[in-house]
Amino acid sequence: MSCPICGEDAAQKYRPFCSKRCADIDLAKWMNGSYAVPSMREIDPDEVAEAVEEALRAESEAPAKKPH
Template sequence: MTDDNSKVTPIRARRACPECGKPSSRENYPFCSSRCKDLDLNRWLSGSYVIGSKGDADEEGTGEN
């Protein structure tokens, strides 16, 4: 058997790290390092990232009537 890695298709395609833009690593996918991974987690835990809901938009509209 030959050791030809050119025929192996990766399960996940490499993409840019969402924090810094460097190529992602397999261990920290989709991030490039544990530092970028921790930065993203900190943003979620501190409330910097928020996922809105339709209920929020409805509540704002009811106060105007």
């Protein structure tokens, strides 16, 4: 099996990647949005706004966290 990032042979420790570097590159692509899972669902702006408001409300109503 070859590394999906650079094409080198995959290392057992980092499979399917050849190294930690290539595994980290792949993770960074997921985290910055370079990779995305397509969705057939249309985004409803009102639904998104409602979800954000609800999350903010829940956060403000949560008990304050004490520092360690």
